[in-house]
Amino acid sequence: MTSRLARQTGVAALAVVTLITIAACSPPAKTSGSASTGGAKASSATSAKDLGGMAALVDAAKKEGSLNVIALPPDWANYGEVIKGFQAKYGLKVNSAQPDASSADEIAAARNLKGQSKAPDVFDLGGAVAGANTAMFAPYKVATFNDVPALLKDANGLWVNDYGGYMSIGYDAGKVPAPKTVADLLKPAYKGKVALNGDPTKAGSAFSAVVMTALSQGGTPNDISKGVDFFRALKTAGNFLPVDPTGATIESGQTPVVFDWDYLNVAQGAKVKGKMNWKTVIPAGAVVGGYYVQAISKDAPHPAAARLWQEYLYSDEGQNLWLKGGARPVREKAMVAAGTIDKTAFAALPKAVGTPVFLTKGQSDKANAYLSANWAKAIG
């Protein structure tokens, strides 16, 4: 009796499950939200001209009323002020979700929330993730598109670099001696004090940190093994902290030395001013640079607001706000030539001595393969 019952239950359950699995795999038929003609027009606009000029774009954006951004912590390249500036200038509400999301998480959120009003409108991604997901972007050329060097954008405006920086070492000047070279960090004064912002097989900033370390130890962009060896030595010496450095851990003194992008370390310094002396230094002769990439989501729930956001970011105002946060805006050359750059902020950028190195895709892939195979063993 019990086994027949169990069998009946099993069969019924299986049928229900199969039915529902089939149903769940296909997205709902209805497209909710702004299916108005305005929205449809904006989602296919490839420049402000397509909508009838900037004023028309601003109007369309105001009608949408809000913008969804993702993975933009307020102290990352001064996004806090960028968001506030945008809200003040156009009266739009900016919903900033998932500040801790990685680039891959941003794409996943766009997929998971597709068709919902909370889906992200715009992305700020690392180069690798952007390159792999161009099918999710909508092409758009901002008014200042021509100011961006050709190497730093997609010809059709599918993605455009937005800001960049150099890999740096941030440290608490009150607790540890100033590291003049990367090799200094092996000294006993740094015991249990050095942290990396993430795992190099997961996070772009940590990846660049290992590359920078490799360069400082005599390696090349094609061979980063010396960087991994250095961190192995750091771990053996007991100087390496596997903890994830955050504003809280820096402020509480748990992570007195942090490898991170220079603009992030500079922002930390500004944040803890008065409580501690957090300095940023770019090692001489080992300058590794990296840009992040802006893109508009093809399925943005607020297409006009998304495009207006891009216009704002690439305007002088937006670019200077990033500069204020210590990041180097992509229109730097054009703005210096035109004299529109914020001179004080520009002069305050951490000094980089040496030729900056930007890894090509081939070099990145090679480095990734090496890290996948060797990183966990080196610091495990």
Added chain:
Amino acid sequence: MGALLGVLPFFAYTTAFLVVPTLIVVIGAGLDGSNRPTLGNLAALAQPQIASAFVHSVILSAVTAVLGAVFGGLLAYAVSTAREGGPLRRMITSLCGVLAQFGGVTLAFAFMATVGSEGFLTLWLRKIGVNLAGSTWLYEPDKGLILVYTYFQIPLMLIVFLPAVEGLRPQWREAAESLGGSTWHYWRHVAGPILAPSFIGAMLLLFTNAFSAYATAAALISQGSPIIPLQIGGTLSSEVILGQENIGKAMALGMVAIVAVVMTLYAVLERRTTRWLGR
């Protein structure tokens, strides 16, 4: 058939919100990047770092499950001897209710602020001459992580085990005593076997709780992914090594398989211990 109607709401609900998502993940484990069937993801589980992550996860979960079960069980018994409806019982159960789900970044940070290299307890101990061995022990999976996990395992044990301990009738204790049995006899022959199924069931819960915990470990150990949830997080969130999501799903499938094995062991164990009760 009418009896089945009674459980229909439960099964409908869990099918929609549990079984279907699980199936989506499990099916994803058998697909490659272009959604074609493949066994490659499962084969990838044999890679040394993933296999060792499974081993570390099982050991970590087992150790914290036993620690949590033992200390939580002692606490549950201690609380049950207090006056029913009295303040101690209420406060301990409320405290444990809160701490059982206290985890993630906040718990990790709280421990760093206490026993990290600049934690107040570390500094105080250093003042009285005790130097905690090495300043990075908190961030090692076999030392610090065990301590932090035990912090929420013990309260969880109390919450799920206390109802069972409270089911012990005082008459049974008195009967054992009046028949000349000592405390040891009572526990060995009366209370022990009665509590054993609930105790082991609770330990199983503690095991799976630790096994799938992610956020706390991620905040403490962001390098090297020594345990499986961190490996899965890496496949889903890495912005450097892309296209590994389906391997992450295969790892999740591996986790389900391991828990199924542990559950089978538990079922066998339970059958043995309840045999004499004739239930």
Added chain:
Amino acid sequence: MKLQAARRRRQTVFRRVVVGLLCLFFALPLLGMVEFTTRAPGGGRTLATWTTLFDFNVIDADYPELKTGVLASAGLVLLTVAIMLVMLVPTMTWVRLRLPGLRRTVEFVCLLPLTIPAIVLVVGLAPVYAWVAYFLGESSLWLAFAYVVLVLPYAYRALDAGLSAIDVKTLAEAARSLGAGWPAVMWRIILPNVRTAVLSASFLSVALVLGEFTIANLFSRDNLQVAINQLNKRDSSLATAAALAALILAFIVLFAMSFVGAGRRSHHPEEN
């Protein structure tokens, strides 16, 4: 009699030692949080962070996400506990009484949510929630459906321990033979006898909902922990204070909950 008194004394000592030591262990990290939130620049202590936290005007103006998060979590707690109790208690009792063969299935289903980390479960929940958003809208409150699933393992174990401790079959049969309908059996016979278990299951639900972060975050919804995390990006001291305050609030809520149904001393009236 003497034996009983000696035993009672031993139990008291045991209770005090165990509870004391474990409470000390639990208190230490919480003290760590207090220590961090009361640091003044240049050494010394200050209550500035705590006064800001309880200055509701400032919170409303500068940190509106905290208010949204608290309200969302409050609603989620009520909804989750309600759905969990309505779903689980009758089902488990019914399985014990009429469908003992299904017990292992129910147990496995109730343990399944815990075997998969939330970060992967979100991948599977996304299509389901696309449907939920389609039918019910996008409010954060509908996260309760996922939360009930998350709490199933804990609630099942607590309720199972409670139901094992009473003889459900006899009680139900006795009540039925006296003419009670099934609702009466559930509400007036079974439920009062598993009060501790139901309370435990509810405690765990409340604590889980207040502590849940991953699923709400990955769906870009609001809840208390998401709000605290966002706050952490701006002011980590205030966020830590908010987290500690949330723990204390949860403790107060649970403490109040423990008085529910306490008036009924029907537990062992004939055994005293």
